[in-house]
Amino acid sequence: MYTGRSLVVAITIGVIALILLGKLFLIQVTDDSYLRKAERNAIQRVVDHPYRGLVYDRNNSLMVFNDPVFDLMVIPKDFSLKDTTRFCELFEIEKESLIENFTAAKKYSWVKPYPLIKQISKEDFAKVQDFLIDYKGLFVMTRSVRSYPRSSAANVLGYIGEISGSQLSRDSSNYYVQGDYVGHSGIEAYYEPELRGKKGVKYKLVNVRGIEKGAFKNGDLDTLSMPGENLQSTIDLNLQLYGEYLMEGKRGSVVAIEPKTGEILSIISAPSYDPNVLTGAKFGENYEVLNKDPDKPLFNRPIMAMYPPGSIFKIVQSLIGLQEGIITPNTTFACNKALVNCHNHPSPVNLFGAIRNSCNPYYHQAFRQVINQEISSNTYTDTQIGLDKWRESVLKFGLSNRLGIDTHGEKSGLIPSSALYDKIYGKGRWKYSTIYSLSIGQGEMLVTPLQMANLAAIFANKGYYYTPHLIKSINDDPSRIPDKFKEKRDSGIDAKHFDLIQDAMAEALYGTATRAIMKDIEIAGKTGTAQNPAGEDHSVFIAFAPKDDPKIAISVYVENAGWGGRAAASTASLLIEKYLTGEINRPELEEYVLKGDFIY
Structure with missing residues (x-):
């Protein structure tokens, strides 16, 4: 017979045994966590x-x-x-x-x-x-x-x-x-x-x-x-390699675009580097070397560098003036060097002559008419109103905003507004004489080389552009590129105004860029010489070709190389020849560019 106390002990032992048996059953039969832990030791x-x-x-x-x-x-x-x-x-x-x-x-x-x-x-x-x-x-x-x-x-x-x-x-x-x-x-x-x-x-x-x-x-x-x-x-590797060859030993950018599609044919940042050095076990070591290089090869100049556009912006000024009806093809001004310096050419000139000869005083006077339209009797207020209205027209050319290329790091450039000048000089304390340098693409105005090439595409297309991009298809499917690259964007300028512009740009080579002239291909272009207070001026050139059926639009920017008609125009002309003909038949021009002795 169990006593009361012994019965309690027996029941307790029985309960504990049942719990242990139940736990053992769970472990061995229903719970495989221990099995999985054991497996992980060998897996x-x-x-x-x-x-x-x-x-x-x-x-x-x-x-x-x-x-x-x-x-x-x-x-x-x-x-x-x-x-x-x-x-x-x-x-x-x-x-x-x-x-x-x-x-x-x-x-x-x-x-x-x-x-x-x-x-x-x-x-x-x-x-x-x-x-x-x-x-x-x-x-x-x-x-x-x-x-x-x-x-x-x-x-x-x-x-x-x-x-x-x-x-x-x-x-x-x-x-x-x-x-x-x-x-x-x-x-x-x-x-x-x-x-x-x-x-x-x-x-x-x-x-x-x-x-x-x-x-x-x-x-x-x-x-x-x-x-x-x-x-x-979208890159043409042969054109890319040739452009990099021409830009060896120089600082600057080349951007070439197919105007009808916005496809980038070549985009060159000089100096650059061998992409193979940023692979493998020595990536970190090589990256540090490149990052500390004073020539900044990792700096992507075509989309990150911002420069004054110089005289190439005169084409934009011409188109805005024509669209607004403020100037006409027959509008004529004297080349008055008392207003702003200019090189020697016939005077006075109409719009065609102004583009052909890149006449600074012409645009000084034409820009004044665009800005000061006597909307207000107060000169300061009138200039402010005119500048902001002009700026709205300029922004339609894809300036002062990121174009949206399919790579990161793109800069927006700068087209100044009245708010900027209010901040610099004080509200109501600036007028046309303060900002006239904008008339010839100088002053506070900044653009990227990509934006310059896009301007050339707009001039080639008579008023529209597609966002420049680097990818033509994904897995052999062209429809998969982002939709924004298929959208036609309008500059707000009627196509009829571009006929004079294109003819004048073709003739301009005979005035400021004779080295760029090709025998069998008509190039329409515009030189620029961007002022550089820290040293020699920068050489700028934009162009498209052939003039009557453009297949390539290009911008070239060579730092500290002087006149646009030398370094930039010569480089662009060779690249156009390479792309359209597949070969170079002007070895003397190629030698001139490779030598790089542009300042004399």
């Missing part, structure tokens, strides 16, 4: 990184492809070294770097893989792969880096690198993890979603030494990576 989850999409030029020449590299991954709890010196010699890593990387790995996780040595080239990996079996806790993850068959278009294509902390925090898709590579500039950054592809995952069984023993669950849980989409750029 490696390896991310299968996709190949990025390739990039081709408009003629299907390969511009960017992928090269395999290998990241040596470490699981800290499994890794130990008996001979650190031998390891460092085998894998060509400094002891300090090894310690630093392994410390970072332990800080990240004791049980998760972390890169110990990044981006081992396929040549170096071939030397060490047989030694991996000697080191527990190490395995290799295959990655890829970009490679460039021609050392060209670095600023256009951009580069890829490890994702930054700020980029990771902005990743709403949750696609990226620390250590992933992303586009950091150029096409690589803008079209990152298309280029990156989709990651896959493989689960591998490994023994206690980290040696692979096959796929986990026959690979049923594995997923395949999907490569990124290929891009066809």
Whole structure:
């Protein structure tokens, strides 16, 4: 017989036994968490990184492809070294770097893989792969880096690198993890979603030494990576290479556009760099060198540099005056050098003569009529009203705003408003005599080389443009380029006013840019010499050709090279010849440009 006390003890023991049996049943039969934990001790989850999409030029020449590299991954709890010196010699890593990387790995996780040595080239990996079996806790993850068959278009294509902390925090898709590579500039950054592809995952069984023993669950849980989409750029690689050749040893920009589509044929920033140096294990070291280079090769001048447009802006002034009815083709002014300096040419001149001879006093007087229309009896107020009305017309040419090219970092330039001059001089304390330098593209006015080329496209198209862009198709599908690049944009100027402008621009070469004249192709162009208080003036030229059926519009800006009719016009003329004929038949002009002795 159980006493009351012994009965309580027996029941308690029975209950505890039942609980233990129930828990054991749950562990062994219904709860597989312990099984999964045990499996994880022998399973490696390896991310299968996709190949990025390739990039081709408009003629299907390969511009960017992928090269395999290998990241040596470490699981800290499994890794130990008996001979650190031998390891460092085998894998060509400094002891300090090894310690630093392994410390970072332990800080990240004791049980998760972390890169110990990044981006081992396929040549170096071939030397060490047989030694991996000697080191527990190490395995290799295959990655890829970009490679460039021609050392060209670095600023256009951009580069890829490890994702930054700020980029990771902005990743709403949750696609990226620390250590992933992303586009950091150029096409690589803008079209990152298309280029990156989709990651896959493989689960591998490994023994206690980290040696692979096959796929986990026959690979049923594995997923395949999907490569990124290929891009066809608008760039003509042959034209790009030739332009970079002509700009060697110079500072400046070249932008060439197909006027009828807005497709960028060439976009050159000088000086530039070999894009291959920003790939592989020495990326960080090489980036620092480029970043500290006083010539600023990483600075993308075509979209980031801002300069006074100089005399090329006289064409815009002419068109606004014609559209507003303030001037006509027969409007005539004397070349009065007391107003503003000018070179020698016949005087007086009508509008055609003003464009042909780039007459500064003509535009000083014409711009005054545009600005001071006597809307108010107060001269200061009248100038303010006129300037803001004029500015509204200028903005329709795509100035003082980002055009929206498909790359990051584009600057907007500046077309000054009355608010700017109120800030500088005080409200009601400035008038036309304060701002007359705007009449010839100087003063506070700033444009980018891309905007200059777009102006040339507007003049070629008789009043409209398409947003300049760098991509022609995505995965062979032209319809997939962003819609904004298919939208025709109007400058607000009637097409009829462009006939005189085009004829005068063609004749202008005989007045200010005789070197640019071609025998069989009629070029319409305009020179500019942008004043530079810090040194020699900058050489500027815009053009389109052939005049009656334009296939190329171009801007060239050569810093500290003096008159626009020398460096810039000569360079542009050679590039037009190269694009339209495929060859150069003026070796003496090519030699002149390559020599670069423009100041004399």
